[in-house]
Amino acid sequence: NAGVTQTPKFQVLKTGQSMTLQCAQDMNHEYMSWYRQDPGMGLRLIHYSVGAGITDQGEVPNGYNVSRSTTEDFPLRLLSAAPSQTSVYFCASSYSPANTEAFFGQGTRLTVV
Amino acid sequence: KNEVEQSPQNLTAQEGEFITINCSYSVGISALHWLQQHPGGGIVSLFMLSSGKKKHGRLIATINIQEKHSSLHITASHPRDSAVYICAGEGGSNYKLTFGKGTLLTVNP
Numbered sequence: 001n002a003g004v005t006q007t008p009k010f011q012v013l014k015t016g017q018s019m020t021l022q023c024a025q026d027m028n029h030e031y032m033s034w035y036r037q038d039p040g041m042g043l044r045l046i047h048y049s050v051g052a053g054i055t056d057q058g059e060v061p062n063g064y065n066v067s068r069s070t071t072e073d074f075p076l077r078l079l080s081a082a083p084s085q086t087s088v089y090f091c092a093s094s095y096s097p098a099n100t101e102a103f104f105g106q107g108t109r110l111t112v113v
Numbered sequence: 114k115n116e117v118e119q120s121p122q123n124l125t126a127q128e129g130e131f132i133t134i135n136c137s138y139s140v141g142i143s144a145l146h147w148l149q150q151h152p153g154g155g156i157v158s159l160f161m162l163s164s165g166k167k168k169h170g171r172l173i174a175t176i177n178i179q180e181k182h183s184s185l186h187i188t189a190s191h192p193r194d195s196a197v198y199i200c201a202g203e204g205g206s207n208y209k210l211t212f213g214k215g216t217l218l219t220v221n222p
Contacts, residue, residue, distance in 0.1 A: 035212075042117070042199070042212030058209065090156060098203065099144050099163060102210070106155035 002026050006091050006105030013081040013112045021076040021108050023091030031097045032074040036060065036087040037107075043090065049074055050097060081112045117142070117202045119213035126220050132187040134198050134216045142202035145183045146210065147174050150197045159185070159198075190220045 007022045025032065033048035035058075045058030047066040055066050063085060065077040074093075078085060091105040116139040126132055136145065144163040150156045160167050160174040162183070167174050171190075176183040187194055197217050201210040 033210075040214065042214050043201075043210075044212075045209055048209070092156075097209075099161070101158045101161050102146060102148075103158065104148075104156035 004091055004093050004103050004105040006089075006108055008108060009106065010109050011111070013078070013110065015081060015083060015112060017081050019078050019081065021078075021089055021091075021110075023074045023076065023105060024072050025074075025093040025103070026072065027093065027095075027103065028071060029093035029095050029103070030071065031095070032068070032091065032093045033058070034064070034066065034074070034076045035090045035092065037090060038087050046076065046089075078110075083112045086110060086112045117200055117211050117213040119200055119216050121216060122214070123217045124219070126190050126218070128191060128220055128222050130190050130220075132190050132194070132218065132220075134185045134200075134218070136183045136185070136200035136213055138181050138183070138200075138202045138211075140181070142181075142204040142211070144203040145174075145176050146201040146203060147183075147185050148199040148201060150199060150215070152196070156199070161203075187218075192220045192222050194218060195220050 004025045030051045034046040035043040037043050044060050049055045049068040052071050089108045092102045094100045094102045118137045120135045146161045147159040162176050171188045173186040197215040199215045201212045
């Protein structure tokens with residue numbers, strides 16, 4: 001079991017570029033989510049999915065898109081990168097949304113210049 | 114709105130000391146997660162609890178539902194325990210997690 005795998009680990013983008021952060025899990029978890037972590041703030045939810053084909057917005061969704069075509073994969077797309085999107089991004093998964101342990105990826109450190 | 118507050122923000126201890134990190138939360142939270150994040154590293158789940166107490170090795174987590182308060186204790190602390198400890202409340206629509214800002218623990222040898 002690899003758990004939750006995020007790629008890349010580091011990325012530098014120029015303002016206006018687009019990119020996709022990959023997230024895959026091999027635990028057959030239905031619930032997956034993306035967070036961003038900024039200094040002095042708690043992790044904030046960007047988007048989440050309760051199963052294949054179902055996604056919804058979290059607390060800070062603007063500038064990001066997601067899709068969930070399979071149970072395993074939950075990519076996060078930055079449409080037109082902005083310096084305000086400089087952050088560390090974490091993908092997480094759990095068997096169900098409630099009362100179950102959450103598993104996190106190793107994080108992606110993104111810098112937008 | 115669900116809110117989670119942690120204290121202290123920073124904590125420095127000597128090896129062997131007993132550590133307590135506190136987490137208070139607002140109404141609407143049905144379970145509480147404790148997470149660990151080493152510098153530059155990923156996030157690891159330590160505990161998920163909705164009542165009582167859980168223990169794993171030198172780590173103990175307790176929750177008091179009535180007082181809306183949880184604590185994470187580390188007995189016989191060690192420098193490898195140095196990390197950021199994060200509590201997160203689960204609740205509301207779709208059981209989303211609301212995170213505290215974290216407690217940076219440094220254990221000196």
